[in-house]
Amino acid sequence: MGRFSPKGDCLNAVTWPTPQPPYPEAVLKAVVQGIQELDPDDRAIAIGMGVPGPVDAAGRVARRAINLGWYDVHVSDTLEHLTAKPTIIGNDANCAGLGEAWLGAGRQFQNLILLTLGTGVGGAIILNGELFVGHDGTAGELGLITLDYNGAPCNSGNRGSLEQHVSAQAIRRRLGCEPHELDQRARQGDTEAIAFWQQYGRELAAGIASLVYVLTPEAVIIGGGISAGSDLFFPSMIAELEERVLPTSRSNLQCLRATLGNQAGMVGAAKLAWQFVKKQF
Known part of the structure; x- marks a missing residue:
C-alpha cells in the first residue's frame, strides 16, 4: 500500500501480509489498518485498490477473486463505511497496466x-x-x-x-x-x-x-x-x-x-483513485 500525490510521487508505503484465510472481512480490516499507518494525519482524500479478478463496471464490487475465494464482495461500500473516504477498485492487471501507462514504460x-x-x-x-x-x-x-x-x-x-x-x-x-x-x-x-x-x-x-x-x-x-x-x-x-x-x-x-515491477499495481490503484476524485469533483 502507498500514499501518492496527484503527480505520482509515492509519499510513503507499507507492506502488510494478507490474512489467512483471506476472508473479505479480515482482508479489508487489514487494509484499513494499513491506511491508518500510511496516513495518520488523515490527509488522504480517496482510496484505490486492486483485486485479483474481475470487478463491476463502476469499480465497486469484486465479482470473483478465485484465489481469495471471493464472490460479489462489496469492497468499495465496506471501505467507504470504515474510512469515510470515496473508494474505487479495479482488476489487479488493469491496475498494473494503468500504472505502467502513468509512470512506467508506457508513459x-x-x-x-x-x-x-x-x-x-x-x-x-x-x-x-x-x-x-x-x-x-x-x-x-x-x-x-x-x-x-x-x-x-x-x-x-x-x-x-x-x-x-x-x-x-x-x-x-x-x-x-x-x-x-x-x-x-x-x-x-x-x-x-x-x-x-x-x-x-x-x-x-x-x-x-x-x-x-x-x-x-x-x-x-x-x-x-x-x-x-x-x-x-x-x-x-x-x-x-x-x-x-x-x-x-x-x-x-x-x-x-x-519498468515498475511489483509496484505497478499499487501505482495504478493510486491513479484510479485520482481519476475517481477528478470525476467526482
Whole structure:
C-alpha cells in the first residue's frame, strides 16, 4: 500500500501480509489498518485498490477473486463505511497496466496493451490514454484468448488459451521446471533451454498478433515475473510479430519490458483513485 500525490510521487508505503484465510472481512480490516499507518494525519482524500479478478463496471464490487475465494464482495461500500473516504477498485492487471501507462514504460503512449506473464497471464488495455474495461467492467482478459482450439484446458473454461502456453504453470506442465531455472540454463549456454525461449517468444507473438490486429496499439508492454528473461525471448517474439502482422497494423509498434515491477499495481490503484476524485469533483 502507498500514499501518492496527484503527480505520482509515492509519499510513503507499507507492506502488510494478507490474512489467512483471506476472508473479505479480515482482508479489508487489514487494509484499513494499513491506511491508518500510511496516513495518520488523515490527509488522504480517496482510496484505490486492486483485486485479483474481475470487478463491476463502476469499480465497486469484486465479482470473483478465485484465489481469495471471493464472490460479489462489496469492497468499495465496506471501505467507504470504515474510512469515510470515496473508494474505487479495479482488476489487479488493469491496475498494473494503468500504472505502467502513468509512470512506467508506457508513459509516452496513448494506446497500449500490457501482458503480465506469471502464474497466469493477465492483461490490460489503454485506449486514448484511458483504461478500457468494456461495458460490464471485465474487458482485458488478454491471457484467455485462444491459441489452440484443442489445447490444454483453462480454468476459464477455454482450451488452448494463451495462458496455457506462456504462463509459469504452463511451463511447469510442459517441461517440469520453473521459468527461472530455464532462464539460468539458457544463460549458461544450454541449447535446449535457449531453443525453448525462442519457441516461447514465437508462441507469445502468435497471441499478441491477434491483439495487435484488433487494437493496433502503439506499444506492447510485457511484465510479470517471466519478463525478467525478456532478452531471451524478445528477439524471436519480435521476429514472429513482423511475420504475422501486416506492416499497416504494426506501424511503429514498440515491444517493451515493464519498468515498475511489483509496484505497478499499487501505482495504478493510486491513479484510479485520482481519476475517481477528478470525476467526482
